[in-house]
Amino acid sequence: MRRRLPEWFVLLLPAFVVVAAVVLIPLLFSLYSSFTPYKLTRPSTLWTWIGERNYERILTDWKFWAAFGRTVLFLTIALNLELLFGLGIALMVNKVTRGQRTLRTVLMFPMMFSPILVGFQFKFIFNDNVGLVNNVLQSLGSDAALPWLVDGNLAMFSILFAEIWMSTSVFAILILAGLFAMPRDPLEAAKVDGCTPWQSFRHITLPFLMPFIYIAMTIRSLDVARAYDIVQIMTGGGPARRTELLWTLMSRTGYVDAKMGLANAMGYVSILLSIAFTIFFFRKLSAARAELGMGG
Amino acid sequence: MTEVTLSNVIKRYGVHQAVHGIDLDIEDGEFVVLVGPSGCGKSTTLRMIAGLEDISGGEVSIGGRVVNDLPPRERNISMVFQNYALYPHMSVRENLGFSLHIAKRPAAEIKKAVDEAAAILGLQELMDRKPAALSGGQRQRVAMGRAIVRHPDVFLFDEPLSNLDAKLRTQMRVEIKKLHQKVGNTIIYVTHDQVEAMTLADRIVLMRDGHIIQVGTPLELFNTPVNTFVATFIGSPPMNLLDGVVTENGNVRLGDGQELPVPTAARAGVHVGQQVRYGFRADNLSPVGHGVAEDGDIAEIDLRIDLSEPLGTETLLFAVLAGTEIQGKMLNPRPVTPGERMTCRLALEKAHIFDAETTNVIRSS
Numbered sequence: 001m002r003r004r005l006p007e008w009f010v011l012l013l014p015a016f017v018v019v020a021a022v023v024l025i026p027l028l029f030s031l032y033s034s035f036t037p038y039k040l041t042r043p044s045t046l047w048t049w050i051g052e053r054n055y056e057r058i059l060t061d062w063k064f065w066a067a068f069g070r071t072v073l074f075l076t077i078a079l080n081l082e083l084l085f086g087l088g089i090a091l092m093v094n095k096v097t098r099g100q101r102t103l104r105t106v107l108m109f110p111m112m113f114s115p116i117l118v119g120f121q122f123k124f125i126f127n128d129n130v131g132l133v134n135n136v137l138q139s140l141g142s143d144a145a146l147p148w149l150v151d152g153n154l155a156m157f158s159i160l161f162a163e164i165w166m167s168t169s170v171f172a173i174l175i176l177a178g179l180f181a182m183p184r185d186p187l188e189a190a191k192v193d194g195c196t197p198w199q200s201f202r203h204i205t206l207p208f209l210m211p212f213i214y215i216a217m218t219i220r221s222l223d224v225a226r227a228y229d230i231v232q233i234m235t236g237g238g239p240a241r242r243t244e245l246l247w248t249l250m251s252r253t254g255y256v257d258a259k260m261g262l263a264n265a266m267g268y269v270s271i272l273l274s275i276a277f278t279i280f281f282f283r284k285l286s287a288a289r290a291e292l293g294m295g296g
Numbered sequence: 297m298t299e300v301t302l303s304n305v306i307k308r309y310g311v312h313q314a315v316h317g318i319d320l321d322i323e324d325g326e327f328v329v330l331v332g333p334s335g336c337g338k339s340t341t342l343r344m345i346a347g348l349e350d351i352s353g354g355e356v357s358i359g360g361r362v363v364n365d366l367p368p369r370e371r372n373i374s375m376v377f378q379n380y381a382l383y384p385h386m387s388v389r390e391n392l393g394f395s396l397h398i399a400k401r402p403a404a405e406i407k408k409a410v411d412e413a414a415a416i417l418g419l420q421e422l423m424d425r426k427p428a429a430l431s432g433g434q435r436q437r438v439a440m441g442r443a444i445v446r447h448p449d450v451f452l453f454d455e456p457l458s459n460l461d462a463k464l465r466t467q468m469r470v471e472i473k474k475l476h477q478k479v480g481n482t483i484i485y486v487t488h489d490q491v492e493a494m495t496l497a498d499r500i501v502l503m504r505d506g507h508i509i510q511v512g513t514p515l516e517l518f519n520t521p522v523n524t525f526v527a528t529f530i531g532s533p534p535m536n537l538l539d540g541v542v543t544e545n546g547n548v549r550l551g552d553g554q555e556l557p558v559p560t561a562a563r564a565g566v567h568v569g570q571q572v573r574y575g576f577r578a579d580n581l582s583p584v585g586h587g588v589a590e591d592g593d594i595a596e597i598d599l600r601i602d603l604s605e606p607l608g609t610e611t612l613l614f615a616v617l618a619g620t621e622i623q624g625k626m627l628n629p630r631p632v633t634p635g636e637r638m639t640c641r642l643a644l645e646k647a648h649i650f651d652a653e654t655t656n657v658i659r660s661s
C-alpha cells in the first residue's frame with residue numbers, strides 16, 4: 001500500500017526545496033570545506049579531511065587577530081560616530097519648518113549610490129597627488145601632501161570617513177522617524193515639571209528614541225559586517241595590510257591565495273562576531289522597548 | 297498668596313486670532329473653571345498661563361509677578377493634561393518623583409513627598425508599574441499625583457476627565473474637589489462639560505470664540521445668564537427659548553398667537569414691537585400640583601405632552617409650544633401617557649427675556 005505524505009509537508013515542500021538550495025546547501029558546503037585544505041585551483045583537495053587544522057591555524061595567526069581587532073574597532077567607531085551624527089542631523093531636521101521634505105530626500109542621497117562608486121569617489125578625493133583634499137589643503141598654504149590612503153592611520157580614517165558619509169543617513173532617517181512618532185505631551189509635561197531643554201532631551205526624548213537607535217544599530221551592524229566594497233576599492237586592505245579588515249582578509253585568502261577552505265574557516269569565526277553584535281543590539285532593543293511599555 | 301491675573305491677553309496664530317483680549321482676576325486658593333464649546337480658546341488660554349504657548353499680547357502674572365517671558369519651569373505651576381502625558385519609560389514612582397528629581401531634592405524628601413501623594417490618591421499598590429500597565433483612571437490619578445508632589449502655586453487642568461467613562465468621571469470629580477479642599481491651592485480647570493463646571497467651580501468663566509462671555513459663580517450663571525448663549529450652555533436641560541414680539545398690553549406674543557406675560561424683572565426694559573426670545577428653565581414649568589409654587593407670579597399654559605422621561609424623583613416632560621420643542625419638569629411624578637393634555641404653571645419671576653437681535657438679556661436694572 002502506498003503511503004501518502006501529509007498534506008502540510010507537501011504544501012511546504014517547495015519552500016523547503018528553495019531554502020535548502022539557496023541557504024542550507026551552501027552553508028553546509030562551506031562549513032564542510034572549512035575542515036578541508038580546499039584550494040580553488042585544485043578541486044581534488046576538497047576530499048581531504050583535515051579536521052580542525054584550519055581553525056587552529058587561524059586562532060594562532062596574529063594577522064587574523066589583527067584584522068579581527070581592527071574590524072571590531074572599525075565597527076565600534078563607525079557605528080558610534082554614525083549614531084552621533086545621525087542623531088544630530090535628525091534633531092536639526094526635526095526643527096526645520098520649511099523645506100523639510102526636500103531635506104529628508106536629500107538626506108537619502110548617499111544611500112542611493114553603490115558602495116563601489118562611493119569607494120571610487122573617495123579614492124579620488126583622498127588621492128595624495130590629484131585628490132581634492134590635498135588640493136584644498138595646499139591652496140590653504142600647507143605644503144605637505146598628506147598620504148591619505150597610504151599611511152596606515154590616515155587610510156583607516158579615510159575609509160571610516162567614506163563609510164560614515166554613506167551610512168549616517170540610515171541613523172538620521174530612523175531617528176527622525178522616531179522623533180516624528182514621539183508624542184508631544186510628555187515633553188510639555190517635562191517642561192512644566194521643571195526641565196531645561198537639555199534635561200527634556202536627556203530624560204524624555206532620548207529614552208523614547210532608544211528603540212529606534214537600536215534598530216538602526218542592528219541593521220547597521222549587519223551592514224558594516226559585510227561592507228567589503230568600500231575598503232576593497234579604496235585600499236584593498238593595504239598598504240601592507242594596515243587597513244586589513246576581516247572581509248578583505250577573507251577574500252584575499254580565498255580568491256588571491258586560493259585557500260578557500262581556510263577562508264571559509266575565517267568566515268565562520270567572524271560570523272560569531274556578527275552574531276555577537278546583532279544579539280547585543282537586539283537585547284538592547286527589547287530592553288528599551290520593554291522600558292517604554294511596548295512589550296517584549 | 298498666588299493670584300493669577302490676565303490682562304488683555306491675546307493669542308494669534310498667524311492671522312487667525314484665537315484669544316481676543318481676555319481680562320481675568322483669579323484669587324488665591326480659588327477654583328476657577330474655564331468652560332465653553334470646542335475651539336473657543338480654553339486650552340490656548342490655559343497653555344499661555346502655563347508658558348507652553350507664547351503670549352501674543354497683554355500680560356499674565358502669577359503671584360504678582362509678570363510671567364510673560366518666563367519658561368514654564370520658572371512659573372511654579374503644575375499641569376494635568378487631557379491625555380495624561382505620563383512618561384512612558386518611568387514607573388509610577390519615578391513619574392511622581394520626576395519633578396523633584398529634576399529639582400535635585402534629597403532622595404529622602406522625594407520619597408516622602410511621593411509616598412504622601414500616593415497615599416492621597418490611593419496609588420500605593422501601583423508604584424512599580426509602568427503607565428502602559430495602568431487603566432485610564434489610574435493613569436489620571438498618577439497625572440494628578442505628579443502635579444501635587446511639587447506643591448505648586450497653581451494647578452492647571454486641561455480637560456483631565458474627558459477620557460474617562462461616565463462613572464469614573466463622577467468619581468474623579470469628587471476626588472478633585474476633595475483635593476482642592478485638602479491642599480487649598482489656586483486651580484484653573486478647563487472643561488467643555490458644563491456639569492463639571494457647575495459642580496467644581498467657585499467661579500465659572502464661560503468663553504466663546506476667544507471671548508469671555510460671562511464670569512460668575514455657578515448659581516449666578518444659572519440664574520442670571522447675560523445672553524441666550526449662557527442660558528443654553530449652562531444647565532441641563534438647556535433653557536427653553538421661544539421667539540416672540542412684545543405687545544401693547546405687556547405680553548409677548550409667540551409665533552402661534554398665544555401670549556405670555558413679560559416677566560416681572562424685564563417689564564421696564566422692553567418696548568412695544570420689540571423682537572424677543574422668551575426664556576425659562578424646565579424647572580420652572582410644571583403641571584399644576586407637581587412643582588412650581590402655587591402663589592407668586594404665575595402664567596398658566598395648556599400643553600399636550602408628547603413624551604416623558606421618568607428620572608425617579610422627577611419626570612422630564614416634552615411638549616411643543618408655538619412650534620418650538622420645550623421641556624418641563626414634574627415633581628412627585630405620576631405616570632404620564634403620551635398625548636395627555638396638562639395645565640402647566642410657569643413661574644414668571646424665574647423667566648427671562650432676551651433681545652432677539654443682540655441675544656442679550658433684558659432686565660430693568
Ligand SMILES: Nc1ncnc2c1ncn2[C@@H]1O[C@H](COP(=O)(O)OP(=O)(O)OP(=O)(O)O)[C@@H](O)[C@H]1O
Pocket residue numbers: 309312314332333334335336337338339340341488
Ligand atoms: N497651533 C495652532 N495653530 C493654529 N491654530 C490653532 C492652534 N492651536 C489652536 N488653534 C486654534 O485656536 C482656537 C482655540 O483652540 P483651543 O485649543 O484653545 O480650543 P479649546 O477651547 O481648548 O477647544 P477644545 O474643547 O476642543 O479643546 C481654535 O480655533 C483652534 O483651531
Ligand SMILES: [Mg+2]
Pocket residue numbers: 338339340455
Ligand atoms: Mg482644549
